[in-house]
Amino acid sequence: xxxxxxxxxxxxxxxxxxxxxxxxxxxxxxxxxxxxxxxxxxxxxxxxxxxxxxxxxxxxxxxxxxxxxxxxxxxxxxxxxxxxxxxxxxxxxxxxxxxxxxxxxxxxxx
Amino acid sequence: xxxxxxxxxxxxxxxxxxxxxxxxxxxxxxxxxxxxxxxxxxxxxxxxxxxxxxxxxxxxxxxxxxxxxxxxxxxxxxxxxxxxxxxxxxxxxxxxxxxxxxxxxxxxxxxxxxxxxxxxxxxxxxxxxxxxxxxxxxxxxxxxxxxxxxxxxxxxxxxxxxxxxxxxxxxxxxxxxxxxxxxxxxxxxxxxxxxxxxxxxxxxxxxxxxxxxxxxxxxxxxxxxxxxxxxxxxxxxxxxxxxxxxxxxxxxxxxxxxxxxxxxxxxxxxxxxxxxxxxxxxxxxxxxxxxxxxxxxxxxxxxxxxxxxxxxxxxxxxxxxxxxxxxxxxxxxxxxxxxxxxxxxxxxxxxxxxxxxxxxxxxxxxxxxxxxxxxxxxxxxxxxxxxxxxxxxxxxxxxxxxxxxxxxxxxxxxxxxxxxxxxxxxxxxxxxxx
Numbered sequence: 357x358x359x360x361x362x363x364x365x366x367x368x369x370x371x372x373x374x375x376x377x378x379x380x381x382x383x384x385x386x387x388x389x390x391x392x393x394x395x396x397x398x399x400x401x402x403x404x405x406x407x408x409x410x411x412x413x414x415x416x417x418x419x420x421x422x423x424x425x426x427x428x429x430x431x432x433x434x435x436x437x438x439x440x441x442x443x444x445x446x447x448x449x450x451x452x453x454x455x456x457x458x459x460x461x462x463x464x465x466x
Numbered sequence: 467x468x469x470x471x472x473x474x475x476x477x478x479x480x481x482x483x484x485x486x487x488x489x490x491x492x493x494x495x496x497x498x499x500x501x502x503x504x505x506x507x508x509x510x511x512x513x514x515x516x517x518x519x520x521x522x523x524x525x526x527x528x529x530x531x532x533x534x535x536x537x538x539x540x541x542x543x544x545x546x547x548x549x550x551x552x553x554x555x556x557x558x559x560x561x562x563x564x565x566x567x568x569x570x571x572x573x574x575x576x577x578x579x580x581x582x583x584x585x586x587x588x589x590x591x592x593x594x595x596x597x598x599x600x601x602x603x604x605x606x607x608x609x610x611x612x613x614x615x616x617x618x619x620x621x622x623x624x625x626x627x628x629x630x631x632x633x634x635x636x637x638x639x640x641x642x643x644x645x646x647x648x649x650x651x652x653x654x655x656x657x658x659x660x661x662x663x664x665x666x667x668x669x670x671x672x673x674x675x676x677x678x679x680x681x682x683x684x685x686x687x688x689x690x691x692x693x694x695x696x697x698x699x700x701x702x703x704x705x706x707x708x709x710x711x712x713x714x715x716x717x718x719x720x721x722x723x724x725x726x727x728x729x730x731x732x733x734x735x736x737x738x739x740x741x742x743x744x745x746x747x748x749x750x751x752x753x754x755x756x757x758x759x760x761x762x763x764x765x766x767x768x769x770x771x772x773x774x775x776x777x778x779x780x781x782x783x784x785x786x787x788x789x790x791x792x793x794x795x796x797x798x799x800x801x802x803x804x805x806x807x808x809x810x811x812x813x814x815x816x817x818x819x820x821x822x823x824x825x826x827x828x829x830x831x832x833x834x835x836x837x838x839x840x841x842x843x844x845x846x847x848x849x850x851x852x853x854x855x856x857x858x859x860x861x862x863x864x865x866x867x868x869x870x871x872x873x874x875x876x877x878x879x880x881x882x883x884x885x886x887x888x889x890x891x892x893x894x895x896x897x898x899x900x
Contacts, residue, residue, distance in 0.1 A: 364681040364688050380682040384689070429849045430685040 363459025561647025804866025840897025
């Protein structure tokens with residue numbers, strides 16, 4: 357079983373300079389949902405879920421998102437950016453228990 | 467004269483006994499001794515007695531624990547006959563259509579709306595396995611007839627797919643009287659439909675979840691790739707899968723899964739990949755790989771992925787496989803559980819049969835199109851990898867029936883029967899379904 361935080365990124369197989377690239381990524385994470393007691397009151401605790409997603413390209417931040425428990429288990433993200441130079445795409449996921457999970461994909465022009 | 471008659475009777479008795487002998491299902495290809503399950507505790511289908519004396523059936527987390535021991539199952543040693551057709555007199559109570567409608571919709575009972583459409587925006591989602599009852603009252607059928615039809619429909623239609631609600635004890639005679647009173651109020655004309663999705667005949671069919679082999683779309687692909695670490699993990703014997711199966715799974719397992727389930731001579735039974743791993747892994751690497759454990763499921767997906775795109779080609783011609791296939795077919799048509807359903811009721815096409823119709827909001831599959839080529843799959847509604855066995859165990863739970871162990875021979879042979887329909891079709895594992 358892959359550990360929590362396995363990141364998979366998928367980019368188009370052929371990219372030309374200046375293309376708008378659609379990036380798809382999936383991270384294995386339980387994304388713990390809020391629990392309620394018998395009276396229906398939410399239980400106070402530090403729930404384990406991803407609360408920040410940062411995407412950088414050649415160390416420049418392209419996108420930052422704050423996420424909540426409303427997202428599904430093993431969440432899937434998709435976004436687009438314009439690739440004007442070749443380089444390394446990095447997506448970082450941060451969770452409420454201090455976990456930091458990273459995935460990278462290399463963008464080369466054909 | 468009398469002596470001749472006696473002889474004739476004796477001969478007839480001997481002949482009948484002989485015929486009964488030959489009609490018993492063949493045991494060719496069945497393990498000589500009862501199979502000992504190698505499944506995780508939740509998947510063993512065991513009955514446990516709680517300290518307070520209550521019997522519960524151990525199932526997966528979140529599933530019901532109700533014990534249905536009194537109803538027959540697929541187990542080959544379960545020789546109980548189907549519950550006999552019965553009829554009850556209509557109790558002398560006045561039917562209340564309002565109470566009847568409530569019972570008709572009650573999820574804890576039928577719900578009748580799972581198969582039958584009636585008018586009303588609160589009827590959601592209705593199915594169309596059974597006839598549309600929107601104007602049933604216009605048929606002017608006698609109450610007594612409708613009562614018996616609900617109580618035990620087999621009285622009129624011996625091959626019906628409708629459960630015998632009264633005989634099975636799911637609905638009491640009084641409750642059926644209320645339902646009858648309600649059905650008699652259903653008179654046309656029916657108001658035009660506002661939402662095409664309410665009526666199962668016009669409802670849009672589900673379109674699926676996109677590319678099932680895309681790791682960013684199907685988490686099961688990522689989980690299976692994680693099993694690569696297991697592939698090279700050394701067990702207590704100092705050996706790993708990789709030590710005997712050279713070249714990695716992509717080379718050594720290519721095309722292997724297309725032949726499963728198959729009759730494995732060493733274990734004298736039909737086995738799927740999952741079943742085989744439960745005994746093969748401990749025997750070689752020393753690592754446990756219990757049926758329905760994550761390790762077993764993910765390894766199975768990893769192995770099956772190596773055959774993706776290749777046609778399924780299970781053997782059903784060897785004597786053992788043929789006999790197993792026939793037993794699987796018999797299971798497929800065997801009426802089981804509290805509701806007296808067979809697999810065929812829901813997964814075979816035809817009038818009053820369920821295939822490609824809606825059971826509530828769920829579209830039922832047609833077994834003849836092939837069920838197994840995308841198993842194990844990712845279930846988006848459960849957020850988990852399910853193999854064919856867990857799917858079968860789940861199917862059987864709402865039918866009011868105890869499940870067999872996940873690695874039971876009965877399931878393996880039923881799976882073989884189902885997989886034979888997939889023969890020639892390309893494998894695509896892991897699938898992705900709701």
